[in-house]
Amino acid sequence: MRFTSQTSSDGVTEQLFTSSFTFGEIPGVLWTPDGTAGTRPLILMGHGGGQHKKAPGIVARARRSVVECGFAVAAVDAPAHGDRPRTEEHDRLIGEMRNRMRTGGDAAPVLAEFHTLLAGQSVPEWQAVVDAVQKLDHVGAGPVGYWGMSLGCELGVPFIAAEPRVHAAVLGLNGAETSPEAAAQITVPLEFLVQWDDERVPRAASLALFDTFASAEKTLHANPGGHAEVPMFELDSSLRFFTRHLS
């Protein structure tokens, strides 16, 4: 793990890093409280489709998690997103999706195939990032939480199912299409967000995914509005949820 920059503002240290990994390098960012060592809970944040590790919604949530809860927060570019290269296979699937959308075809199966491909890459990547980040003095090997909406949920489900270090997760804005088997293996406490008028995720698919999780403690929070309109009070709720389960 190699840090490429470090800045600080309003009590939050932001470090850009590159985490070397068997199959390549993962660009990421780590937010921690200024000038404090010692073990603390680590929240992993998975960005949405077409976004990246420093998308405004990620940065805002990460900074509040650090300032209000003293957590460390890490985000990485998902495969084929942000600063990461696309493979020929990525390009083929993205091209096919655009083509189907343009011609009124059904892009959903291609999107599902694309997401399955990305999840196969991102699960071991997230595990490598946890390995590396938890070796740092100012993070340590504390409990891990995962936060991810939309693509971040899609890639989070198989990761959480595979990774016993994740103790709690906030997921949402996604349906049950891609990873129902992984969802059925998740037993950690969950907060699951649904946008009641989501133009991209059918309501029934969201409810089906919530149904599938095996967690004894899981809460569905549904709010009116479209895919990108999650109300800010849900961030307050997420922070309290992580504090309850990770502190």
Next chain:
Amino acid sequence: MRFTSQTSSDGVTEQLFTSSFTFGEIPGVLWTPDGTAGTRPLILMGHGGGQHKKAPGIVARARRSVVECGFAVAAVDAPAHGDRPRTEEHDRLIGEMRNRMRTGGDAAPVLAEFHTLLAGQSVPEWQAVVDAVQKLDHVGAGPVGYWGMSLGCELGVPFIAAEPRVHAAVLGLNGAETSPEAAAQITVPLEFLVQWDDERVPRAASLALFDTFASAEKTLHANPGGHAEVPMFELDSSLRFFTRHLS
């Protein structure tokens, strides 16, 4: 309004009262912080079917609302519940419900008729209670919230629709059968609780009632478990919700 007893424990004053009303007397209870005057938010709590104003779930929620938030809390016996007499019409409907349940008939239409009868009584009763309680020095005319599950939701919906002094409400464990017209008139912020495996309220009926509310801010919280198994962390959430909207 006449107080019949006053006790205090752990910083909470509990006053039993009888509120005179055009059509009779309503037995109620008021919880407030010990020894403080001045206007404060007032939460009205509507108990469930077969319960009463001092059911354990009501008392526990009321005391925490007073201690943690400084609210005043009032609960009354719903018509035909607790210390209140039943009319011949109440007895007829209750007998018919029991008869149908015993013989495997459909009790739901009789229950709906019973609830409609009770709601017609309880709406003006709650209004009279707010009138009386808000005249007290240690309550005053502050913002009003309503909390009610199951029957407390059933009777709360037409009350909230009719009463502009209610600024926010926590409702739940009820479907859309009885008062869809009233539900469609509600525009205040709502938190709406659903038990995902409710043996008494069909999931689809709960979701339909949530859909019907006209509130711009409404959040559905769904948790696994049966009708009586709402997790205690939802009380934390309710208190934060009322604090956000009434303080």
